[in-house]
Amino acid sequence: MALLDVKNVKKIYTTRFGKNQVEALKNVTFSVEEGEYVAIMGESGSGKTTLLNILAALDKPTQGKVYLKGSDLGGLREKEISAFRRENLGFVFQDFNLLDTFSLKDNIFLPLVLSGKKYQEMERRLATIAEKLGITMLLEKYPYEVSGGQKQRAAIARALITKPQLILADEPSGALDSKAADSLMHLFHTINMDGQTIVMVTHSVKAASSASRVLFIKDGEVFHQLYRGNMTNEEMYHKISATLTVLTTGGEIH
Template identity: 65%
Template structure:
């Protein structure tokens, strides 16, 4: 069985009095192998953020199932979801979600503190991670004292320190300048090469060109997918742009 299996996911949102229904996802099916780096693209309103929330156990599908290492996510008891997220999922958000009252070190440690990991083990995990992400000199600073690119590296460290099964990234380059975005995308490539499975939602074809596969979502369904194969980033970027052109014009 695939590392992550998404089977016939449908998501319907209803108004307060059930008078209006919006079908955000119609019938989404795909699988992810361990160690893959996948980007999910689509127009605003296509359903990609809804899909990410379901994969993150922040929302539940109306129909269908999601299995991560054979664990059916909708079967996890409500009271254990937060623990499951801490132990199995790593999150990288567009707006970083760092706490200004915590130092960089304490922001990174937060998921481990919540899981009651011993301080010695936290420090042991942090040292090589900080070196790899080039944030060692930032550990005693506070988020308001560092740049956007540095904040995103801290957010990546926080996502990785739990040794997650899957990293979910939601528009991770959206709040970054081009130089910081390039640096982050190179970092994701490096992390993926070391075996980390990554699933990234993005509007950016440039960001998606760093992945190994791109899923295109349109009208709540997987419209198409393309693989990098032997293409370099520039060639893959062109393939993505060509596909996006078809996606935007088909049915228009």
């Protein structure tokens, strides 16, 4: 069974005063297997962010279903959603979402504190993750004392520390310089090789090149899927670029 199942998802927004309806997602169907690394791409306004919000249980589809390991996200009651997110999902955002008044360590611990975990357990989990992400020496520092790349590593540690079923990443390299972005994508690849399932929304062809599959969204629908197979990152880069050209200009995908 797939880890994530998205079935015939439609999302319609009603504009202010109910005068117009906007169909952000039309009929989105796809699944993600355990251990997959999937990138979602498309032009601005294509529905990527709406889709990510639905996968994160931050929004509900107008029609259709989303299942995470068999659990219907739409069937969760309001008071269950926060706990479900904490226990099953890890989030990595473009702007890091770190609290400046907390050290990096306390930022990383936050979801475990909210879950009521004991301090010894939090320390034990953090030691392994911090070493893997190369931030052990930075844990007592505050977000304003470290670089963008280091902030994003702390944000990834916060996402991983709950041992989530799925990591959802929203433009994770968007606020980073090219060197830090390359380092981050290498990190995502390593985390995925360790068995972590990742779904990432990105505009970056280079970032998407590290994924095992790329979903292209156009006008609220899945337009095309590209599987890595035996392709190198460079070959993936060219394939993705060619697909995006067709996406924006029309024509056929070869």
